[in-house]
Amino acid sequence: MTPEVTVTGFLPWSLIWFISYLGAFILALLYLAGVKNEKVYGWGSVTTIALSALLATAAAKEVFSKGPIYSLYAKNWVPWLNVTLGTYLDGLGVVMALIVSWLSLLIAIYSVKYMEGDWGVQRYFFFFTFFVASMLLLVTADNLILMFIGWEGTGLASYALIGHWYTDEEEYWVGVPGRKALGQPMYFEPSHSGVRALMFTRIGDIGLLIGMAVIFLITGTFNIPALASSASTWMGYLATKGILLPLLLIFSLGALAKSAQFPFHEWLVTAMTGPTPVSALIHAATMVKAGVYFMLRFVPIFFAGAYALMHTNPAAVEAARQYFTIMAGLGAVTAFMMGTMALVSNELKLILAFSTASQLGYMFLGTAAAGLLLEEGYEGLATGVAAGLSHLMSHAVFKAALFLIAGWLIHVAHSRFIDPMGKYAKYMKITAVSIWLAGLSLMGIPPLSGFFSKESVLHAAEEAHLSMGYSLGVITAALTAAYTFRMILRVFHLEPYDKEKWHEPHEAPGLMLWPYTILALVSLILGLYWTGTGKAIGEAIGETLSVGTPAHLVVRLTTGVAVVLTLALASIGIVWALYVPMKVDFPRLIREKTWARVLHDFLYDRWYINSIYYWIFVSGFAGVAYLLSIVDFGIDAFYHYAIPVLFALGAAGLRALHRGRSNYYMMLYIYFAATLLLFIYLAWG
Amino acid sequence: MIMVESLVYTILAISIVTPIIAMLTSRTSKIIPGLTWLAVLLYAITGLYVYTNAPIQLYGGLVVQDKFTAMLILAISLAAAIALLAAGVEPAYWESSPAYYSLLPLALFGTFYLVGAQDALVVLSAWLLVSVISYVLLALPTEKESRAAAVQYIFIGALATLFLGIWVAGDYVVSSELGRLGFSYTSLTPDHFSGLVLMAFLAAIGFKTGIVPFHWWLPSVYSKGNGYMVGVVTGPIKIAFLGLLTKVIIAASASQLVSGQIALILAALAVLTMTYGNVAALTTRDFQKLLAYSSIAQVGYILVGLTAIAYLTPARSNPLLQLALAGIAIQATAYGVAKSALFPVNIEESSLDKLRGLLSGNKIAAASTAILLLSLLGMPPFLGFWGKLYLFYSATSYSLILVATALINSAISSAYYVRALRDLVSPGGEVKPRPSITIALVLAATVILILGLIGPLYVAALS
DSSP states (O other), rough: OOOOEEEOOSSSTTTHHHHHHHHHHHHHHHHHHHHOHHHHHHHHHHHHHHHHHHHHHHHHHHHHOOOOEEEEEEEEEGGGGGGEEEEOOOOOHHHHHHHHHHHHHHHHHHHHHTTTTOTTTHHHHHHHHHHHHHHHHHHSSBHHHHHHHHHHHHHEEEHHTTTTTTTTGGOBBBBOOEETTEEOOOOHHHHHHHHHHHHHHHHHHHHHHHHHHHHHHHSOOHHHHHHHTTTHHHHHHHHHTOOOOHHHHHHHHHHHHHHHHTSSSSHHHHHHGGGGGHHHHIISSSSSGGHHHHHOOOOOOOOHHHHHHTTTOOOHHHHHHHHHHHHHHHHHHHHHHHHHHHHHHBBBHHHHHHHHHOOOOOHHHHHHHTTTTGGGHHHHHHHHHHHHHHHHHHHHHHHHHHEEEEEHHHHTTTSSSSTOOOOOGGTOOHHHHHHHHHHHHHHTTTTSHHHHHHHHHHHHHHTTTTTTHHHHHHHHHHHHHHHHHHHHHIIIIIIOOSGGGGGOOOOHHHHHHHHHHHHHHHHHHHHHHHHHHHHHHHHHHHTTTTTOOOOOOHHHHHHHHHHHHHHHHHHHHHHHHHHTSSSOOHOOOOOOOOHHHHHHHHHGGGGGHHHHHHHIIHHHHHHHHHHHHHHHHHHHHIIIIIHHHHHHHHHHHHHTTTOOOHHHHHHHHHHHHHHHHHHHHHHHH | OOHHHHHHHHHHHHHHHHHHHHHOTTTTTTTHHHHHHHHHHHHHHHHHHHHOOSSEGGGGGGGGEOHHHHHHHHHHHHHHHHHHHTTTTTGGSTTTTTTHHHHHHHHHHHHHHHHHHOOOOHHHHHHHHHHHHHHHHHHHHOOHHHHHHHHHHHHHHHHHHHHHHHHHHHHHHTOOOOOOSGGGGGGSSSSSHHHHHHHHHHHHHHHHTTTTSSHHHHHHHHHHHHHHHHIIIIIIIIHHHHHHHHHHHHHHSSTTTHHHHHHHHHHEEEHHHHHHHHHHHHTOOOOHHHHHHHHHHHHHHHHHHHHHHHHHTTTOOHHHHHHHHHHHHHHHHHHHHHHHGGGGGTTTTTTHHHHTTTHHHHHHHHHHHHHHHHHHHHHHTTTHHHHHHHHHHHHHOHHHHHHHHHHHHHHHHHHHHHHHHHHSSOOOSSOOHHHHHHHHHHHHHHHHHHHHTTHHHHHHHOO
């Protein structure tokens, strides 16, 4: 079901990612040449990303009118690994390139003002541009090796930008300084968070590498279209060997880690130590979507493989079903778990980070559910994948807006916590409208885009008969509405908890205000014209590898939709009632009521998962290291004391045998000649 | 054949003529060392001639020179040249002059028969000739300690020669015939008498080459003897005895009935010899003693290769046999060349503490010494590396435990070689070796380096 492809050379479509790499390279050269002017870096980055965005737009026009483009410029890039070098722009790739490039452009413009005067601004824009290039490469690569290069490039940039303020001043931390859970610290410095992000995602990447290697060994290619066309062959082979399910799961570990899905979600929370535009771009709008992109790219391929084997290889079909179910389950669990954490958090960026991981869970749920719709054929697949992609797009837009707003709020409040924030609506009208638009979209309230995309995901889960996943999705929808409403209510409308630290806010400067206002409006427009938006996404999916059938993303008012909407509105109502008419003093409640404190601490300390990880892996390995250090001490003592003493004694002892007297030597000579004779007789047997 | 005989007899003639010329001219006449140099050159030519025309049979087959012995003859020439270079003209001013210049060609003459002998009586004759020359050489210098060392060497050497006599007699009894060619071991059986014969040979050759437990004299004599003379005894002369040892082991192991047992005996002696030499050398601060114990250890490595030879000889086609032979030829060369140059260093000072500063005193000498020590340690790309590699690799056919022991021993030896190296290159007193010793060190290091670079060609050269 792969659509017809137009093959071109390197130009112009590969410039989509290449031009941003070139931009990053030039910024690095300028830095080495001693250019310090931060405007050069800021606007240089904006310019290159703008060029990438324009090219991506042109490519989208081409793909929508003529079908997928394969910009193949080296058939034998690495001959001994049979690696090609090319840019593959199908419906999915081009929509991803559009989202990445345009969001990056708006956030880069915001960053020019946000990072003004920062001591590492040159480094910031270098990694920012490098990230955009890597992300664009990732979503347009024609083969797994090239995709992996982009994948790792985004990881490197993420690490560098999370730890941007690596001098670790307290204002850049995440978590309450001094707070501990189960004896483990729950506050994280930028440098620590950078390493955490790298470690968590590397675990997944090892899985991705192993998967790549195994698939290459079987198929002899890394080329994604080639893997798609031979999916039934290699999946069938792996199924007969009984390793299809483990391989698919291992192959997807990288996606789970990159998109912060349970059990790899912890890194994303603490990644919030980076500058807020980085959180908006990398840890909300784009990089964390790489895992979802992976699913959107490969679920159709796995589906096509299983679909072709439906009547010949039941083991392969069963393994594929189990894989889709597990992935959907992980997505649903992550969505629910992170939603509960967001309910009690009082750090603005943390609320949004929990929300991001939660919404990514929705995307996994929807996309994986698409794979389960085997009986419905490619139409079912297309609808499910389109649901995942639509939520990816709408979330990228409204979450980027929310993060950019958060960046300004943290700046005016001089705090990352929401406790000293309150009544901001009075002072920041445009920002208030923007956060309401973006927030309502996150809450899933019509006519914002978030409503339609979330309902599409839940519909896919329902169609796939994932009752547990669907139920968790519905509950999470209510949780999402609750924590988002609580956040906006407390920051923009209620009196601050910590009045002494309240600062009078004012609107953001134009360069920061307009990017998030535009994004909020886009969120509204996409929703208002969902018929058009849904159609475009459906058509894009129709031009996607291994799908080839347009999707129909139409949300109808069913009982299910009504229930979800009612639950969301009800949870908003409950939060309003608790904070406004009832004026519940939550800090006091937590202090005085044990049940409230236990529940709060459990959620606030992230289900103690971080502490458990630290006990098992950090303290556990520290314990092993301690034990090994004892062994090491023994080895050291053995090598540096016992052996030298032994050898010194041995050496002196052997030399002492040489007394220098000839008669003594002659005696020894004869004695040992006799001994040798005895030995020879023994050897003779 | 005539060519070889002519060359060897010319060397003998030089030895005889030298004292006469000294009487006619002067003991310090430059003609005398010149004649000795001529003898060394002729010996090298002999080696080359033998190599290109091998095998060469002399005296109706009593002496046979093949490519392996040709390599040893060349190695002996090199070691002799280095020892002669190191001594320079100094022995001309000793009371015993010109004995050194006369005896060195005579020793070369003897080694020719020692490495090529195919008959026990020829061995005995050559053995006596070379042994007596060794004793006399050690007694030549005027130092009291050196002469005491010579006397000790003579005493114990006499005992070893007695054992050689037992072997010669036994060899004839085993063969039950007189006048046949070659050693009688092809039909050797594992009985008590042949055990006694084998023991007698190993005890005798063990004395000459420093195999534990027949090595007792060696540390005393090597550490007290004059450095120039020890250089000759441990260099060219020992190479010849190692050649004899190899030939007899090949002959003895030809019988499948005993080859396995002989390999076992050699392996046990190898482990003992390596370990004893290396451990004893570990903590000594005396450079000459260090070299003496390391000489024992180096022979231990050669015994590892001989073990492989004993084990593999019945299956002649095995390529590892060729590798082991190449290993012995290389190791004997690397050892002999290095020791002929290093022992004379002790003429200046034998304490490692007082040798500190050699680098600042004479950079070239220090660098050359370093190369020689690293070669003895078995560091690539020097010649010693290939020797150890081939010896140990060939022994994998017999026992991995033996190879592991050899490798561990090699690792242990690094402790004293590297320490000596550190001392030699550390800042300290301004030690300046005599020019003749420096030149000998440089030549030896150059040879070790160049031969090291072509080390892999040795195996092909032997086939």
